[in-house]
Amino acid sequence: MKTTLFFLLILMANIFAQPVINHVPILDKFIWPDTVAAGVSSASGIDSVWVKWYKNNTSTGIRQFKLNNVSGGFYQGAFNSTLPELSYNDSIFYKIFAQDASSYHRKDSTILYSFRHIYSYIVVIGRGIDSVSYPFYTFYQDARTQFLITKNEILAAGGSFGNIFKLGFYVRTAVPHVMNSFNIRMQNTSLTSLNGFVNSGWTTVHSGTYTVPGTGWRFITPQQNFSWNGNSNILIEICFDNAGYTLASKVCAANAPGMTWENHQDNASGCVLTGGAVQPLRPDFFMQISPTVGSNSQGQIPGEYFLSQNFPNPFNPVTEIKYSIPVESFVKIIVSDVTGRESAILVNEIKQPGEYGVSFDASSLASGVYFYKMVADPFGKAAGFTAVKKFILLK
Structure with a gap:
């Protein structure tokens, strides 16, 4: 009788057990779209695994994509999105769901994870x-x-x-x-x-x-x-x-x-x-x-133009500015004071696609608020780009 009860309890536990999802959270990323990977198991087998996600907040819309079974209990899939949909420092929130293959179709999900789209390689x-x-x-x-x-x-x-x-x-x-x-x-x-x-x-x-x-x-x-x-x-x-x-x-x-x-x-x-x-x-x-500052990245080609905030800021007297070029462009970066008078030209040449950086030495300038402006002309291959940032020289 005890043996029968023991096996009955094991059977009941298997019947009502939910799928188990193991996942190492995604960290802040430079490359997009990223992939989601998870180990998923159930005594009844797995019917399907999927991800629901949104950008920044739910008002931008909740999307969903399937994770495919790669081998054994390992599932993987890519976010159904393209790079132009994201800007640097956007946050991605996501949750993994799984449903078993039993007639009960038991489901389970992970907690809500998040990561940011950032200007560095993770x-x-x-x-x-x-x-x-x-x-x-x-x-x-x-x-x-x-x-x-x-x-x-x-x-x-x-x-x-x-x-x-x-x-x-x-x-x-x-x-x-x-x-x-x-x-x-x-x-x-x-x-x-x-x-x-x-x-x-x-x-x-x-x-x-x-x-x-x-x-x-x-x-x-x-x-x-x-x-x-x-x-x-x-x-x-x-x-x-x-x-x-x-x-x-x-x-x-x-x-x-x-x-x-x-x-x-x-x-x-x-x-x-x-x-x-x-x-x-x-x-x-x-x-x-x-x-690397001052070098063209030979890895991933950026999907959009980008002008970073300088670092450090405030600075004395040297600071660094990073920028991205998605297509061959004529790039000009100039520094001006609060009156609009040009103080320095940092870049004035054709650049190939990649991530770049330039150092600015303001030893000859007085303390104060300045602006740097980037203008990129892609020769008709894409829309042009203009961006302005403020920085502070504090001697």
Whole structure:
């Protein structure tokens, strides 16, 4: 009788169980449209998975698109939108829905997620849902992890060459244990797999202490930007050296054979550990890349003209201005004072499609309010563009 009741309870649980949706939230993006990916499962099988979304607020209209089954329980689909519909700093709100294949058609949905369309490249490598303890393996006193990311992976994720100024991991389990002598090192490399630790060619971008602050996407702003040349793969090392140990924080990881090498020991020095072993899983990794100032991006071609607010602002005496060109155009950027008198010409030439930046040195000007104006003529291939921004010179 008890056995029958037990199996009856299991059967009832399966009948009334809703679909399970696993999703790593999308972060702020430069490239649009982006894709949504999710792992979806149900004891009764999955009938359909879809996304509802809107821009900024619901008054702009709620749209919907289907996620297709790529393999197993993995579903993926792209936002049904085009770049001209978005402006920089627009927010996208979205929710994932799933319906099982039973006669009950049980449904479930995620919480409402959001991200912004921004003027920098957001790159997320790997959207795995497995968990690993490295690179924050604080169950041991000392640990060293190196992992490799290929150029093609970065480009496919929407990246382009430039300065990497923010890094991140998706934390599943957070342990608030200080990691001393915590170092992050990076290098451009031609390596395509790892068969041991690499000990030369590094640029140290961060050094100090670090504590995993919580779960979800957790970011580290390096003390020094790293310049990715756009042609090489990137090798990253994270290591630390502690006197004690506790449990380990765990991060999401995806299958990437040969791309991660790791070792952990007690009573050693983490950043010079030898030995170790290749790992089948590589941590999911976030990078935010600023297009290189003064260069034409050879990655994604912008879908629209754009003139950024200068940075820093107020400034003394040098500031930077970034702008985007979607088609070949004659571009002129001039600086004027409050009376409209021209103070400087920053750009006055034909530009190919890409992201650009220009530095303005106002050493010869007096403190005050100034304006910079961009005029772009695409030679009849598209509508022209004019934009004006205000900035403040404060000496």
